[in-house]
Amino acid sequence: MSTFLTRAYFFLIGLFLAMPIIVVAGVSVNEKQSLTFPPQGFSISWYGQIFMDEEWRDALIASLTLAILSAALAVLIALPLAWFLWRRIAPWANIFQLLGVAPFTLPPVITALGLLTFWATTGFYGQPWTAVISHAIFFVTLPLVTLSLGFTSIDRSLVEAAATMGADDGKVFRTVVLPLIRPYLVSGYAFAFVLSLNEYIVAYMTVGFTVQTLPIKIFNALRYGYTPTMASVTILFVLIAATVFGLVARFGDLPKLLGAMPANDK
């Protein structure tokens, strides 16, 4: 395709993806509490509101806590599983791989409803920690996929050399395997973290009535009309996501993480 047409096409897709964000960025700096674009006046006070207003600040803290903990738990579940599947020949254990991928593949409302009935039946409904477990299960797919990819990229002769020189499983893991898969570990955590931060339905169905995460807070605020803080929080989230994925790309191999193998690696 000619360069001009290609450029035009990329520009249009880019515009489509960026347009809502540009408009929200515009309304977030309105001076008055009104939904107008182009913005009238300029003020960044709505960004201050995220940290000054008690409700928004609490929601931000709740979201960050949830994302930090649940992503960590997701990695803790995924790491031993991915290691086992790489180290051992146990075809039946693949069922756990399937279970790890299922919550992410099914429509999210299903996982959310399953967890809601479960927490309600066991009597823990509404406890903040149930959201951590729920998110960890919901997002375990991400570290599981990146770690499985990481393990397949390990040169087995390195591991064999270590074993021949007398290192046991634990020592091989600490000294050879862990350093090699660290980029995949970090990116798996990063993916789970960002998605947990943005997740609505699972959080809403498990702890929606006791804890307000930011997405829940935005949705509740949206039903009562417009406040400019929604716009500034949106832009904050876009920045967080772009920064995290930018860092993953800076320190890791993003095309490879997303499944692209080098062209000569067929």
Next chain:
Amino acid sequence: MRREPPQRLADYGPLAFPAVMLVVFFVIPFGTMIAVSFFKRQQGGFYTPDFVFDNYARFISLFFGKVLGFSLMLAITVAICCVVLGIPFTYLLTRMGRKAQVLWLVALLSVLSLSEVIIGFAWSTLFSRTAGITNLLVILGLMQEAMPLSPSFGAVLTGMVYQALPYTILILYPALVRLDPTLTEAARTLGASPVKAFFTVVVPALRNTVIATLIMVFIFALGSYLLPQILGRPQHWTLSVLITDQAVYQSNMPFAAAMAVFLVLVTLGMVGLTVLVGRKGEAA
């Protein structure tokens, strides 16, 4: 250290924690949900253990048929729009330099990770009367006065395509990166124009990928639960919205669970179809 079958019981040790977590917090909740779908509903939001098909019997109604039909139609439309927009884009993306590719991938991931709440809010702003795109058209002299564009079917569709397009591109990306570039080169040498080479060589070579992607995006779109609420009217509500509504606002857990089980069956049927298509592709 080669891969070997576990020899001692201790070799299974690392599996214990993941297995327990996945069984207790995914398999059991899933089972609980299936069980609840057969329970009897009591007044006031409670339900008692039972084995009745009442909740499933409620499916046989005009209202439910309409919602199901609309959900499937919407998801199929979204899937087709995304694949049609996504294939040329992804194809061209894989032909770009590495730096540009990484930049686009970061942007796509950032949009993909955005909460449905945020996407809904952003598009409702863009479709609003006071801050929306119609203002731009007024400035350009293409319209008389600004008007709201949502709630409407077009708004729901646009929002959902926005949400699903990055997902589509990221599914297509690995398949297109691995596509043999000599295929198109051969077509070009034989005199085909770039556009013709794309449609006669690239698209047929990707037939199975395209079908699998359509199905995956279809499932993804089926899961959208907030955009139809924020950008649409009640007649634009999908099965996912209805499930949430029954579970949370109507406190009818058994009926919500029955609908969720039904949605799982539809999804699993679709996944089965994907696997079948994949098998056929390998055999061919």
